[in-house]
Amino acid sequence: MPRNPAEPLAVVLRRDTADPLPVQLARQVRDLAVTGALGSGARLPSSRALAAELHVARSVVEHAYDQLQAEGWLRSSRGAGTFVADLPTPRGAATRSTSPRRRGRPENDLVSLDTGTPWQDPRVDPGWRRAWRQVSMTKPPKGYPDPAGLAELREEVSTYLARRRGVRRAPEEVVITSGTTHGWALLLDTVGSSGCVAIEDPGYRAAVAVAADAGFSVCDIPVDAAGLDVTALSRLEQDDVRAIYVTPAHQHPLGVAMSAARRVALVAEAARRSAYIVEDDYDSEFRYDVAPLPALASLDRHRVVYLGTVSKVLHPGVRLGWLAADRDLVRRLVSRRAARRDHPSWPVQLAVLTMMREGHLDRVIRTARRVYAERTALVASRLGDALGLEVAASAGMYVTVEMPEATARCASAAARAAGFDLPSLAGFCRTSSRHGVVLGFGGVSDAELHRVLDVVVAGVRRAEDSRGQA
Numbered sequence: 001m002p003r004n005p006a007e008p009l010a011v012v013l014r015r016d017t018a019d020p021l022p023v024q025l026a027r028q029v030r031d032l033a034v035t036g037a038l039g040s041g042a043r044l045p046s047s048r049a050l051a052a053e054l055h056v057a058r059s060v061v062e063h064a065y066d067q068l069q070a071e072g073w074l075r076s077s078r079g080a081g082t083f084v085a086d087l088p089t090p091r092g093a094a095t096r097s098t099s100p101r102r103r104g105r106p107e108n109d110l111v112s113l114d115t116g117t118p119w120q121d122p123r124v125d126p127g128w129r130r131a132w133r134q135v136s137m138t139k140p141p142k143g144y145p146d147p148a149g150l151a152e153l154r155e156e157v158s159t160y161l162a163r164r165r166g167v168r169r170a171p172e173e174v175v176i177t178s179g180t181t182h183g184w185a186l187l188l189d190t191v192g193s194s195g196c197v198a199i200e201d202p203g204y205r206a207a208v209a210v211a212a213d214a215g216f217s218v219c220d221i222p223v224d225a226a227g228l229d230v231t232a233l234s235r236l237e238q239d240d241v242r243a244i245y246v247t248p249a250h251q252h253p254l255g256v257a258m259s260a261a262r263r264v265a266l267v268a269e270a271a272r273r274s275a276y277i278v279e280d281d282y283d284s285e286f287r288y289d290v291a292p293l294p295a296l297a298s299l300d301r302h303r304v305v306y307l308g309t310v311s312k313v314l315h316p317g318v319r320l321g322w323l324a325a326d327r328d329l330v331r332r333l334v335s336r337r338a339a340r341r342d343h344p345s346w347p348v349q350l351a352v353l354t355m356m357r358e359g360h361l362d363r364v365i366r367t368a369r370r371v372y373a374e375r376t377a378l379v380a381s382r383l384g385d386a387l388g389l390e391v392a393a394s395a396g397m398y399v400t401v402e403m404p405e406a407t408a409r410c411a412s413a414a415a416r417a418a419g420f421d422l423p424s425l426a427g428f429c430r431t432s433s434r435h436g437v438v439l440g441f442g443g444v445s446d447a448e449l450h451r452v453l454d455v456v457v458a459g460v461r462r463a464e465d466s467r468g469q470a
């Protein structure tokens with residue numbers, strides 16, 4: 001008799017999907033470990049017993065267990081069985097009840113499918129603990145820290161940008177920020193308090209809010225399959241465009257990449273208007289078909305202001321990012337900031353420096369990329385099948401699918417009835433009129449994702465059927 005009986009596994013394998021059975025099983029067991037439903041040290045059923053229970057070949061279970069052992073979720077000890085590895089995060093009830101994606105009153109407790117919540121790998125937690133220990137053992141600087149950011153962190157970011165994004169900027173051309181929106185606000189505050197900024201429509205709503213709060217008028221520029229429509233930008237009558245805010249690697253929220261021709265045209269148009277291009281490079285690390293696309297900042301080092309963030313890789317609550325620009329602009333930004341003392345907190349900078357030096361950013365990117373690639377393909381194929389079209393999605397942690405307005409409304413309503421808040425594409429539009437859903441899958445479990453896809457697909461099918469009959 002084993003000392004600890006094996007945990008019964010709440011998994012369901014489906015034969016009517018394209019996902020191979022070992023992949024389905026590995027995903028669901030991983031999910032049980034991530035959410036704490038299977039705690040550290042929990043014993044798993046033997047491959048023979050689980051295979052019999054699930055009515056699958058034993059090799060299906062063996063493959064899934066092997067994969068999860070290779071990823072570090074499971075360990076097996078000869079003759080004793082297979083167990084959940086020692087996972088560091090105290091998870092379970094406390095984690096669930098404080099989860100930021102479950103908002104509002106209990107009766108309005110929807111699971112958010114937003115685009116901004118990344119998947120959390122609990123294996124990164126020991127790294128955080130070491131990082132905070134390091135902070136506690138380090139003597140703080142005298143007085144206020146350097147307004148440009150910690151010198152060592154600027155160096156680390158400079159190396160990271162060259163290595164990961166092909167953006168070559170000296171540490172003196174990097175400013176540490178409290179995230180993308182903070183960097184954007186700092187730039188606007190430095191370039192003036194009047195005029196206009198051009199922003200993609202549909203686009204990143206926080207960027208619009210920051211610009212409007214800073215007193216700028218916002219000019220909405222349409223987006224098509226090649227990114228921001230530069231011809232439309234060139235027709236803009238306003239002659240006081242100070243900055244053009246774009247997401248070239250992965251347009252938010254349409255998901256397209258800006259073509260090379262558009263990039264060149266954009267740089268020329270920005271030069272004609274003496275405007276800065278602000279490149280929001282929020283999730284470029286996550287590309288699944290080809291290598292991450294080069295940053296626009298590598299095209300023009302003077303005109304492009306590059307904004308990066310750890311929000312999509314580590315956590316949006318860390319509030320840390322970076323801005324890279326030419327030296328002269330950096331000097332102006334830093335002196336403006338010194339006057340306002342709004343630099344990011346020194347302990348947070350030091351903790352992120354330690355995380356970067358110890359390779360945790362790279363590691364999280366590697367692991368999350370696998371999870372996101374699987375989820376992207378799943379969402380695209382399920383929604384594409386339901387609509388009878390091919391959905392192209394190969395980057396990031398959300399999938400946007402355009403569909404008729406009534407179908408999108410039906411999809412969101414079906415999700416809501418099942419307890420999910422599924423953003424509509426229309427919610428990202430200001431003057432443009434596009435319809436569809438924007439399904440962010442970083443912050444949900446695999447089981448939740450499967451569930452919401454089932455109900456959304458059913459909603460889409462219902463709407464499409466009634467359109468066909470009308």
Ligand SMILES: Cc1ncc(COP(=O)(O)O)c(C=O)c1O
Pocket residue numbers: 115116117178179180181182204247252280282308309310311316320321
């Ligand atoms: C387009 C875009 N840019 C940037 C961010 C991250 O912003 P921050 O670094 O301020 O957290 C997000 C987060 O959702 C985003 O959607």
